[in-house]
């Protein structure tokens with residue numbers, strides 16, 4: 076049903092329904108007159124259809140108008156229905172049953188409404204003549220972001236608390252260890268390793284927050300990826316320790332330069348090679364391959380190792396997600412390496428591809444666009 080009601084000229088072109096609702100409420104409060112009619116203006120139904128969020132016009136408890144977003148979420152049948160059936164949620168029913176509600180009704184949170192079980196904030200504004208405007212604002216994403224933030228802080232604290240508790244425990248034990256030099260040396264070595272773990276974690280957390288802060292600033296330097304791969308390789312070989320000598324280069328000669336942040340791209344390569352060295356089998360090669368492709372430049376780090384079961388792959392770039400937490404920790408992992416990689420690749424407008432075969436090995440590739 077479409078009402079041939081006219082919308083006040085003052086709200087035409089307003090980007091958000093909130094502005095419209097506020098304007099109506101204001102008009103009503105100021106003059107206590109019915110909604111002003113603007114002859115020749117657009118129909119209210121057309122105005123509401125232009126609003127991206129679900130909006131219902133309710134008379135008493137009957138839905139008399141629903142915009143397109145509302146019928147998409149609740150179905151076309153809601154027009155003419157009791158609004159408490161149209162929005163089948165206890166908190167909504169309670170608020171909508173209160174016909175005396177003025178324009179300042181507190182918003183309520185609704186969970187699990189709509190085809191995707193979204194979370195909504197429902198606002199109800201009285202607009203005079205026994206009519207109310209019901210406005211649903213999708214809160215699913217902001218709620219998920221808030222959840223992620225809370226989980227992140229909890230995870231980071233937990234990751235720090237474990238090595239910290241170990242160091243404190245060993246300090247107490249050392250105090251009681253007397254002069255036994257061998258025991259002292261052993262405990263100090265464990266404390267050193269735990270402190271190093273905390274340091275790695277703090278450094279990764281700082282990296283992550285710096286990268287996130289720069290997320291919307293496009294990099295602007297020209298980076299020679301061949302030169303970068305050779306530098307990373309030389310650093311790993313020079314470090315001497317670990318599996319540096321297993322790293323081999325396979326570089327195309329005609330790889331164009333990319334627009335990027337050299338330090339960040341170096342961090343990507345270091346993180347990926349470090350994972351390949353950690354999770355690849357001792358003595359097998361870790362390859363850094365650099366190729367020119369139709370889409371730009373592709374560099375791929377491949378190892379021969381335990382591989383990753385397919386079900387884990389989509390989650391590997393989540394912070395602190397690990398296939399085997401104990402194994403990652405014992406190898407000095409923080410669970411943040413691939414999250415850092417993902418953020419850097421996103422800042423460079425690139426793509427990250429992880430392919431793996433259990434028992435055979437893993438290839439993590441980054442495709443960067445060329446100018």
Ligand code: ADP
Pocket residue numbers: 350351354355378380381382383391396397398399403404407408409410411412413414437
């Ligand atoms: P971590 O510090 O634990 O290595 P990352 O974020 O770098 O954290 O990686 C997340 C998880 O992904 C690792 O814990 C590991 O389970 C898995 N992973 C990453 N790279 C590889 C690889 N090359 N081979 C096998 N598993 C890998």
